[in-house]
Amino acid sequence: MNNIAIYLRKSVLEKGNLGHTEDTINSQRNIIKSFIFNDQELKKANIEEFIDEGYSGSTTSRPGLDKLLLKIKQGKVNCIIVKDMSRFMRNYIEMGDYLENIFPFMGIRFIAINDGYDSSNEIQNGTELDIQFKNLLNDYYSRDISEKMTTALLVAKKQGKYTSGTPPYGYLKDTEDNYKLVIDERVADNVRYIFQLLLEGHTLNETAKILNSEGVITARARRKEIKGYDAYANRWESNVEDTIWSHSMVRRIANNEVYTGTFVFNKSTKSKLDGGKVTYHPKEEWIRVYDNHEALISKETFDEVEGLLKSRHRKSFGVKKKKYQNSPLATFVRCNKCGYKIRFGTSSNGKELVSINLYCYHCRMLEQEEKFPHYKELEKEVFEILKDKFHTDKTEKKKLLDEQKELYDKNDQLLKKKRVEFENYKFGKISREDFMEIKNQIQESEEENKERIQTIDEELKQAGSIDSLTKETVEKYIDRIYISGKGIERIEYQ
Numbered sequence: 099m100n101n102i103a104i105y106l107r108k109s110v111l112e113k114g115n116l117g118h119t120e121d122t123i124n125s126q127r128n129i130i131k132s133f134i135f136n137d138q139e140l141k142k143a144n145i146e147e148f149i150d151e152g153y154s155g156s157t158t159s160r161p162g163l164d165k166l167l168l169k170i171k172q173g174k175v176n177c178i179i180v181k182d183m184s185r186f187m188r189n190y191i192e193m194g195d196y197l198e199n200i201f202p203f204m205g206i207r208f209i210a211i212n213d214g215y216d217s218s219n220e221i222q223n224g225t226e227l228d229i230q231f232k233n234l235l236n237d238y239y240s241r242d243i244s245e246k247m248t249t250a251l252l253v254a255k256k257q258g259k260y261t262s263g264t265p266p267y268g269y270l271k272d273t274e275d276n277y278k279l280v281i282d283e284r285v286a287d288n289v290r291y292i293f294q295l296l297l298e299g300h301t302l303n304e305t306a307k308i309l310n311s312e313g314v315i316t317a318r319a320r321r322k323e324i325k326g327y328d329a330y331a332n333r334w335e336s337n338v339e340d341t342i343w344s345h346s347m348v349r350r351i352a353n354n355e356v357y358t359g360t361f362v363f364n365k366s367t368k369s370k371l372d373g374g375k376v377t378y379h380p381k382e383e384w385i386r387v388y389d390n391h392e393a394l395i396s397k398e399t400f401d402e403v404e405g406l407l408k409s410r411h412r413k414s415f416g417v418k419k420k421k422y423q424n425s426p427l428a429t430f431v432r433c434n435k436c437g438y439k440i441r442f443g444t445s446s447n448g449k450e451l452v453s454i455n456l457y458c459y460h461c462r463m464l465e466q467e468e469k470f471p472h473y474k475e476l477e478k479e480v481f482e483i484l485k486d487k488f489h490t491d492k493t494e495k496k497k498l499l500d501e502q503k504e505l506y507d508k509n510d511q512l513l514k515k516k517r518v519e520f521e522n523y524k525f526g527k528i529s530r531e532d533f534m535e536i537k538n539q540i541q542e543s544e545e546e547n548k549e550r551i552q553t554i555d556e557e558l559k560q561a562g563s564i565d566s567l568t569k570e571t572v573e574k575y576i577d578r579i580y581i582s583g584k585g586i587e588r589i590e591y592q
């Protein structure tokens with residue numbers, strides 16, 4: 099660090115206002131110099147001043163700045179120090195370009211003292227700029243709403259990348275562009291699954307329990323996996339959240355608009371005074387950039403879940419509301435490879451079911467995922483099997499009942515025969531031995547017939563008319579269906 103440029107600017111307004119001396123060239127210089135001379139490394143460098151007096155910050159054609167930019171091009175400057183970013187440039191798009199592209203490319207360190215921004219910190223953790231720049235935007239937002247709104251939206255739209263430091267569960271930072279969100283395919287379906295469970299009427303707590311029972315990786319554990327270390331070890335999250343889902347974690351996901359592809363900022367401002375006190379802004383002041391990144395959840399689904407959670411809150415008990423039904427097989431299918439339940443991930447357009455995606459979460463985590471047959475194929479196959487096995491139509495039923503009637507008739511005949519033989523024995527027509535033998539034979543036949551009558555009763559009880567595949571039908575006959583990539587492997591019946 100041997101050539102430091104300090105840039106000082108005073109606007110037209112400030113120039114005319116003689117009584118207002120807060121931010122004169124001299125006071126800016128004073129602040130910057132005290133900063134430099136309090137730094138062991140910076141104080142050894144050469145200092146050159148670039149001054150613009152009476153030029154607005156929103157125009158970049160300023161002689162002092164032009165001179166500075168020329169020096170930068172010539173490679174004669176390694177470090178720029180300003181009192182605050184707005185002194186240097188008020189055009190946020192250009193400012194952003196300098197901070198993110200031009201300066202890093204040229205290896206120039208940029209320090210904005212009042213913004214607490216130092217590009218050398220930025221290189222270390224990759225998120226500093228983001229936060230600081232957002233704060234800058236937020237500052238201007240409170241000062242000049244209309245100007246700020248337009249500019250901030252422009253910046254955000256143009257760049258679409260002012261995401262907060264850690265990407266939310268289900269997203270990753272683009273390896274090419276650290277400020278862009280891309281889908282984390284490894285866990286994205288878990289986010290969809292959470293919304294699905296809530297939509298199916300499960301409470302936050304029930305949803306958390308289901309996730310825990312299925313061993314679903316938590317947001318924090320996933321971050322650890324990605325980063326290779328626990329960056330949040332001493333933060334607000336408790337250690338338990340490492341492995342266990344809680345209702346508040348589920349809520350955090352359900353409430354995060356990021357999943358609809360919308361980037362929201364200006365949710366809060368961190369004060370530079372008061373030890374960084376955070377002020378939360380009302381929802382009306384949030385700034386949204388729609389279609390900022392790929393959505394995981396449709397806007398309709400998001401709104402519906404929000405509504406469900408609110409209504410549940412009011413009534414304090416679960417409102418079981420189902421907009422569309424999942425496959426009747428949804429809760430019965432297991433993975434033949436690992437034995438875990440197979441997820442039937444539904445996707446909708448907010449009005450109706452669009453598709454159901456079958457996958458085994460456990461095999462996926464082990465990177466042994468198989469592509470399962472389409473759910474409709476499975477439904478068809480199960481339907482055929484159940485029909486073959488259990489369906490009894492009217493003629494079949496009649497046949498069974500007729501057979502039963504015949505058996506009752508036969509037993510009546512046998513009873514009559516028994517009486518006749520007893521008479522014969524009584525009147526000495528047959529011997530006792532003969533009578534006993536005949537009697538035993540008759541009784542044996544009687545027993546046989548009774549058994550068959552009972553069997554038919556059972557068959558008739560079991561017999562259903564299976565005309566369509568409903569959850570009730572599946573439940574009645576089937577306990578578990580094991581599938582693989584090839585289709586149904588085996589069925590465990592009730």
Ligand SMILES: [Zn+2]
Pocket residue numbers: 433434435436437438458459460461462
């Ligand atoms: Zn599996």
